[in-house]
Amino acid sequence: GAGVSQTPSNKVTEKGKYVELRCDPISGHTALYWYRQSLGQGPEFLIYFQGTGAADDSGLPNDRFFAVRPEGSVSTLKIQRTERGDSAMYLCASSQTGVADTQYFGPGTRLTVL
Amino acid sequence: RKEVEQDPGPFNVPEGATVAFNCTYSNSASQSFFWYRQDCRKEPKLLMSVYSSGNEDGRFTAQLNRASQYISLLIRDSKLSDSATYLCAILTGGGNKLTFGTGTQLKVEL
Numbered sequence: 001g002a003g004v005s006q007t008p009s010n011k012v013t014e015k016g017k018y019v020e021l022r023c024d025p026i027s028g029h030t031a032l033y034w035y036r037q038s039l040g041q042g043p044e045f046l047i048y049f050q051g052t053g054a055a056d057d058s059g060l061p062n063d064r065f066f067a068v069r070p071e072g073s074v075s076t077l078k079i080q081r082t083e084r085g086d087s088a089m090y091l092c093a094s095s096q097t098g099v100a101d102t103q104y105f106g107p108g109t110r111l112t113v114l
Numbered sequence: 115r116k117e118v119e120q121d122p123g124p125f126n127v128p129e130g131a132t133v134a135f136n137c138t139y140s141n142s143a144s145q146s147f148f149w150y151r152q153d154c155r156k157e158p159k160l161l162m163s164v165y166s167s168g169n170e171d172g173r174f175t176a177q178l179n180r181a182s183q184y185i186s187l188l189i190r191d192s193k194l195s196d197s198a199t200y201l202c203a204i205l206t207g208g209g210n211k212l213t214f215g216t217g218t219q220l221k222v223e224l
Contacts (some may be wrong), residue, residue: 033211038200042201043158052187062211091157093212100146100209105157 002027004106006092011111013082021103021109023092031098032075034067035091037108043091050098051077082113118204120215127222135218137202138184146205147185149176150199152217158201159187161187192222194207 005024013019025032030051035043045059049069057067064082069075079086089108095101120137127133139147147164164185168177175188181193185202199217206213 007141019128031210035212040216042203042216043212045211045213048210059211098210099224102148102163105159107157110155111157 004092004094004104006090006106006109008109009107010110012114014114015082015084017082019079019082019111021090021111022077023077023106025075025092025094027097029094029103029104030072031095031103032069032077033093033095033098033103034075035079035093035105037089037091039088046077048098050095055098058091065109074081079111082111087111087113100107116215116217117141117206117213118202120202120218121198122218124219124221125131127192129192129194129222129224131177131222132190133192133220134186134188135200135202135220136171136186137215137218138182138186139204140183141204141206142183144204144206146209147176147178148203148205148212149174149185149187150201150203150214152201153198158214158216161200189220192220194201194222196220197222205210 023056034046037043049058051072092106093103149161150158152158164176173190201217203212
């Protein structure tokens with residue numbers, strides 16, 4: 001079946017601009033996660049959704065980052081006033097129930113802030 | 115101390131060699147452990163879960179040592195196609211989020 005999909009695959013923007021990154025989870029998965037991976041590092045947790053609600057947003061680095069999942073399926077990660085330090089691979093994952101489940105990752109969006 | 119630590123490598127090994135990676139973790143309450151494989155510029159893909167009793171999948175064996183708080187991955191008869199970064203991950207936050215190590219890079223050479 002179809003896996004997790006993310007769009008765009010690459011995004012180049014200028015410092016100060018606003019960006020939106022989209023994630024389409026595996027059909028039927030109630031849990032959705034966003035991670036960020038910098039070069040040479042492992043993925044770092046940003047936020048976890050259970051259904052439509054953000055159950056844990058403790059990994060969001062500051063208030064420029066926000067994510068939504070209005071219908072409990074597709075999620076959008078929004079970054080305001082982008083900074084060069086935001087450049088990274090943004091990975092989305094989904095799991096069936098969110099409780100100690102296997103997480104399946106999408107191909108990621110590579111964000112470059114010039 | 116980081117929650118999850120790995121030797122970043124690279125480990126350069128000849129084809130056919132056996133190679134082992136360790137990953138240490140600091141939270142003794144951690145319950146679920148995983149090894150992911152990540153190819154260059156690709157997403158992490160689950161290689162195997164790690165159980166207390168250990169588990170084996172073909173050439174790959176994963177083990178958990180709770181007393182010393184580490185997990186290990188053993189690759190036997192390594193292939194060129196095994197070249198990748200191997201990430202260990204632990205479920206934390208009540209079982210809702212993965213905490214990853216930095217990954218260990220493996221290069222299998224002819």
